[in-house]
Amino acid sequence: MAASQMLSARDRDFFLRIGKIVFANPFSEIRAQQVREVAGDFMRPGMADAEALMTVINRRLQALDAQGTFALSDLTAEDAHCAKPVFLFDVYHRHLAGLDALIERQASQRETRVDATLADRLLGELVRRGFSDEEAARYFALFHQLRRAYYFIEAGLVGESPSMKSLRRALWNNVFTHDMQLFDTHLWKRMEDFSTLLLGETGTGKGQAAAAIGRSGHIPYLWQQRRFAANFADSFIAINLSQFPETLIESELFGHRKGAFTGAIEHHDGVLARSSAHGTLLLDEIGEVSIPIQIKLLQVLQERSFTPIGSHQTQRFAGRVIAATNRPVHQLIARGEFRHDFYYRLCSDAITLPTLRQRLAEAPDELARLVGLLVTRMLGVADATVGGRVLDALAGCLPADYPWPGNVRELEQAVRRILLTGRYDAAIEASAGASSDALLQAIDDGRLGASALLAGYCQLLYKRLGTYEEVARRTGLDRRTARKYIHQQADTAGPA
Template sequence: MKSSKATDKEWTFLETVARAAFANPFGETRDDLDIAISGAAPDSSADEILHAVVTRIEVKLQSLRDRGVADLRNLDGHRREVMRRVCLFHVFHRYVDHFDELIKTQLKEGDKHCRVPFARHVLGELTAFGIGDQDAVRMFAVFYQLRRAFYFIKNGLVGTSPSMKTLRRHLWDCVFTHDIRWFEAGLWDKMEEFSILLLGETGTGKGAAAAAIGRSGFIPFDVARNAFTESFTRNFVSINLSQYSEGVLESELFGHKKGAFTGAVDNHEGLFSRCAPHGVIFLDEIGDVSIPVQIKLLQVLQERIFFPVGSHEARRFSGRIVAATNRSLDEMLESGKFRDDLYYRLCSDVITLPPLRVRLKEDPQELDNLLGVLLSRLAGEMPGREKHLVKRILKRDLGRHYAWPGNVRELEQAIKRIILTGRYQGMKREEPKQDAAARLAQEIVEGAMNAEELLSAYCSSLYASFGTYEEVARRTRLDRRTVKKYVEMGKVSPSLDGRGTLFGNCSIQTGRCLES
């Protein structure tokens, strides 16, 4: 007999929880839903709000279970789906600490399979709510994936600036899509079809972003072995394409057959052969590879097959590709140095990582946060005075407006040099004659620009900061071709004071994706 004993007010609460269950944890929507569920004050800490959320849901669910409403076998349609999400949310958060410990244990054990002692408890709780055995096993694997994604995105890409918050939300969507209902309904084992292209200056953290995606892939759970079928440490493999000659690179990527060339005394398994099912290969410096290698990479992406050097036997690749470059792909595409068809196979999504100078401009507290994290990674927990000492030396030696051309990687090395020598001189580069943003602001105040010139200057300024037409289009809500037109206009139009282009001398990294 079907039961519907919950009140309208209770169903409203459950629907709010169901929306939170599928919301991006790095997004503002999830923050608002958590406050609504918990009833906590908006200025409460994140831990306090989450504790209140979990407690309140547990109390509500227990009341509903006592009345038979929380049993999915007694519900159908929309209400069954709402209750299912609430049950999943509840069980997942009951075992968050267990998943965190499993992640840390797996990091220590490396490629070794780790047993999951709490698995049967989770599966038992899921089936008690009326979730089928097979569905429960799959959702247990999704739980582990959700927690890994949160763990590696949160800890691998720190920062409180708006651009870093946007980056973390973006990475989460790359793992679970922008609407996790699509992922949960059928894309959970098809994400290898979605290749990702990471753009950004040297040292911005493209490797960390790739690792966060790579370690967050779906890994099935084997009930008989009481373990996941693969270690997430083995699920992510990377290669810097710029460090190999063309012949050696093909062997490293695709492997080779014994006798394929002088020195090939044994068969060699390449990177694509070693990649686990649902795994991720990170191709760093994709802009440095030759056209022949690009053609072979295109074949892998299009047909999902490759051939070891010296072999006619096709091998299948079932993993996901994440690629990165600090080069201007727009320029390489226009000059024919990078194939358009390969680009369009790579850019299911294009993510531009923000340079450190942009992050510091957006949030002055960003430097303090980064210093704390980097010092902790380097030397463990240290008293706050060490962080303040490093910050004081940086301010003394570099001034307040240092551009950090090496980005976060340079900041990390600066900390090490300060620890060793007590000083850091930085990269000495010629300063621009006039700050472009300040000049633009002055011209706006003076009314010296018409609407078209203003839009051109604004688009050019954003392009100089973020490096891609796509990001400028997103921020201005213009289409990509319109943005490109105004940026190109800014490059050739003389500034009002007659000293050349307003933004023409900016050093930028660019990217391109499908045009509307």
């Protein structure tokens, strides 16, 4: 093509339509609809949308490439703008298998290096389309990020109920924003200030969602060294704040210097220091931390700096923060246990994970899908017969409207228990139900004191949830108090 040639109106229209698809959320219905409009004639049963789209794009590019590789430099600035996403999509899709193999190797071997065949070919193709070396390297890093995000969101959060689909869309937007063009031009290197709050009951997959976001951050590709600036598998760190007594939380977060307090016999790096510049830190069970720790964390989020205990040197924290809790944050705020300012600084985005009962109410076949996935995880291979047996056992042991208070984690336990014993201990669930009736009756009769009421409730939850920690989280009590009430209930004549 001659320099600064203009695209035909037909080509320009085609490129603009493809551009919209390229920048759309791949988990959105709008994108699926746009693909059908452009590539519907090429779609076959079982064919992925992208494959049909690639067929259409290939035909158009082959025609344009007939007189030599058609590049950005051949076009006016306006037409180059239209063509750019199509070139990117084309190169990205032709290297999907190479990107997947690279991601798998990086996950298992924790390396940052990229093999020459993939890097040189992919970058070479972009350069031939008119991208500079630096731009090509940046787009290689973006392709790598897109593929990771797609994989971790799709594979990590299974489910076809509407609420799961909308969760996957929300997670994608959390990584790339809802405007991918803005992400591409400005925000790709500025996401660390966008913190996220993940809400939802215990076992709904908040940890899983955080890991999907955390492993999908942007990591620059250093093309002259043919490696990434960091390994994505190392760039996600999680700390469960409910595991540590108050005295240790500070040290686990901020670190300490040798001699800072009795027992500080070595220097210790906290999670903030260990988190990489391109990384994400999950502060799990954020609803458990005290006000003084909230103030210190707020400072980290606002000023991006922290000081280890016993040190005078401030250190910089450059990562992104995700916080998660299964506690009702607004109630904690109302009770003065969670600071407003900290809450607002944490939630550039707040995502609520759906409960398993909501998912099953929307799409009853979600249970079979999840059981299939869990059986595959546990056996190492898919086995429809075993999956069927587990589903039969669940149907035999539980009422159809069983509320799954422990969500997917409880379902995981149920599948394990059925694999071990052939049944999911309906006795436990039934006794929880019986207790619940008895407790309600006792409340109705007005014969419970405050302490017996709390004890009855804790015991009921304990039967359902199985651990003191879970009961403590649900009730907002600390673990020792929850334990005390659970045992008190057993000794007190009451609604057992």
